[in-house]
Amino acid sequence: MRRIVATGAGVCAGLCALSLLLMLAEPSQVLQAGISDDADYGTGPSFSPQAAATFNGRCTACHTYGKGIKVGPDLKGVTERRKRDWLLKFIHGSSGVIKSGDPTATALFAQFKQQRMPDWVDLSEKQINDILDYLAIGGPDIKPVDERDAAIATSAETENGRKLFYGEIQTKYGAQACVTCHSVRGTGLRGGSLGPDLTVVYLRYQDPELTLFLRHRCFNFQIQTTQGGYLTARESFALKAFLRASALSDKQTSYAADKHPELRKSGSYEK
Amino acid sequence: MKNSSLFVLWPYIAVVLLVAGTLVRYLVATRQPSVLAAEMADAKTIFGGRLFRISVFVLIAGHVAGLLFPRAVLSWNSSTAGLYLLEGLALAAGLAAVASSAVMIWRHLERSGRSRMSEAFDALFLGLFFTVLVSGVLVAVLYRWGSSWGEITLGPYIDSLLRGQPAVQLATELPALVRLHVLATFAAIAVVPLTRLSIFLVVVLQGCVVLIAQPFRAVSSAFAEWSNNHNPGSWIWPDED
Numbered sequence: 456m457r458r459i460v461a462t463g464a465g466v467c468a469g470l471c472a473l474s475l476l477l478m479l480a481e482p483s484q485v486l487q488a489g490i491s492d493d494a495d496y497g498t499g500p501s502f503s504p505q506a507a508a509t510f511n512g513r514c515t516a517c518h519t520y521g522k523g524i525k526v527g528p529d530l531k532g533v534t535e536r537r538k539r540d541w542l543l544k545f546i547h548g549s550s551g552v553i554k555s556g557d558p559t560a561t562a563l564f565a566q567f568k569q570q571r572m573p574d575w576v577d578l579s580e581k582q583i584n585d586i587l588d589y590l591a592i593g594g595p596d597i598k599p600v601d602e603r604d605a606a607i608a609t610s611a612e613t614e615n616g617r618k619l620f621y622g623e624i625q626t627k628y629g630a631q632a633c634v635t636c637h638s639v640r641g642t643g644l645r646g647g648s649l650g651p652d653l654t655v656v657y658l659r660y661q662d663p664e665l666t667l668f669l670r671h672r673c674f675n676f677q678i679q680t681t682q683g684g685y686l687t688a689r690e691s692f693a694l695k696a697f698l699r700a701s702a703l704s705d706k707q708t709s710y711a712a713d714k715h716p717e718l719r720k721s722g723s724y725e726k
Numbered sequence: 727m728k729n730s731s732l733f734v735l736w737p738y739i740a741v742v743l744l745v746a747g748t749l750v751r752y753l754v755a756t757r758q759p760s761v762l763a764a765e766m767a768d769a770k771t772i773f774g775g776r777l778f779r780i781s782v783f784v785l786i787a788g789h790v791a792g793l794l795f796p797r798a799v800l801s802w803n804s805s806t807a808g809l810y811l812l813e814g815l816a817l818a819a820g821l822a823a824v825a826s827s828a829v830m831i832w833r834h835l836e837r838s839g840r841s842r843m844s845e846a847f848d849a850l851f852l853g854l855f856f857t858v859l860v861s862g863v864l865v866a867v868l869y870r871w872g873s874s875w876g877e878i879t880l881g882p883y884i885d886s887l888l889r890g891q892p893a894v895q896l897a898t899e900l901p902a903l904v905r906l907h908v909l910a911t912f913a914a915i916a917v918v919p920l921t922r923l924s925i926f927l928v929v930v931l932q933g934c935v936v937l938i939a940q941p942f943r944a945v946s947s948a949f950a951e952w953s954n955n956h957n958p959g960s961w962i963w964p965d966e967d
Contacts, residue, residue, distance in 0.1 A: 631800070
C-alpha cells in the first residue's frame, strides 16, 4: 500500500519537474526563431505615411490628383510645373505671396475666382517637402506594394516569397507559414495537406483577387497576433510572386492543365 | 445538440465528470485501503502491456507539450528534418498504441469480469479510446503535419476552453475526422472514473495529498512537541509532577 502511494507521489513530482524543465527550455528556442525585418526586402516608391495623411486631410478638399480642377488646380505634375522654393513659400503662406505681386500667384488667384488657399503656417518646411516628394512620385496614384502585379517582382522578391511560404523567414506579425497547411507541387512532402494545394492558386484567382485574399487571415476565426496585423504588404507581394512563379513554371503548368482544364480555356497559361 | 454547443459544453462536462468521479473513487478507496492494492493489480491486468503504456505516454506527453509550448513546437517543425522526426515518432507511437489497444480489447472480450457494470464501462472506455487512436492516426496520415497546424487551430481552441471563452470555430471548421478525434477524447475522459483505470488516478491523487499534507503534518507534529515541552500544566499544578 505504501509503495503504491509513494509511486503516486513520485508520478506527481515527476510531472511537476517535467513541466518546469519544459518551461525553462522554451525561451531559448523562441529566440532562435528570430523575426526578419520587413524592410530587408522588396522595393517600391517610399514616402512618408504622414505626408500622405496630411495630403488627404488638408489638400483633397480643394485639389485632385489627376482628376481635374476641383476648387483649386489639379496637383498632378505640380512639382514639375513649379519650382520647389516657390511651392514651399506658397503653401506656407499663399496670401503673402499673392500680396507680394508674384505673377504666378496672382494669375492663379484670378484663375480660381479669387479663392485663396489657407496659409499652412503650422506645417514645417520638412512636412511640406515630404508632401511634395509624395506628389512627385505619384501621390495618391501610388499603389500599395501588395497591389502591384506579381509579374514585375524581382527574383529576390520571389525568393523571399518562397522563404515565407516555407517558414524559412518568419512573417513580421507572426502569421504562420503557408506550408503549415498547404503545399505546392514539386516540393515533396514538406507541405501540409489540411488546406488545399496552392500550385495553381495564382492562375485560378489571378493577381487582384489573390491580393485581397492575402490581406486577411486564412481562417476568419484565427486568434489575432499580439501585434494585430497579419502580413505586411511586402510579404503579401512576395508570396504572390512565389505563387505566380510556382504556377507558371513549365512543369506546374502542365500539371495545372491536367487538373484544371478550365484554366486553359480562360487563357491563364499564356499570362 | 448543435455542433458548436457540443464543442463548448462537452469538454467542460467531461472534465467535471472526470474530477467528480475521481474524487468519489478516492473517498471510497480511502475508506477501504485494503481494496486499493487489489484494484490496482486488476487494473494493471486490464490496461497492462508495456508497449501500450509507452506509446500512450509518448502520445499524451506530445499532445501536452504541444499545448503548453506551441511556439517551441513550431520552431522545431520549421526544420524539415525536425518535422519529419516529430511526425514520424508520433505516427509510430500512434500505430503502436492502436495495435496494442486492439490486442487489449481482444483480451478484454475473452476475460470474464468481476462485475458486469465495470466490464461494460471498461469496454466502453476501450472502444472510445480506440476511436481516439484510430482517428488520430488517420488525421496524421490524411491531413499532414498536424503537429504544425494543430498549434494554430486545436491548441488555441483548448487554450480558449481553459480561459473560459471557447473559440469553437477553431474546432468546428476542421475536417470531420479531426472533430471526431476531439469529441472522442473528451468522451473517453468523461468515462475514465467509471472504469477500473480510475484507480491509477486515485493513486496519483493520494500521492498529491500526501505531498501536500507533509508540510502541514511536520508543522503540527513540531507544534505538538513544543506544546508538550512547554506544557503550562507543570507550573500551574507543580505538585502533580
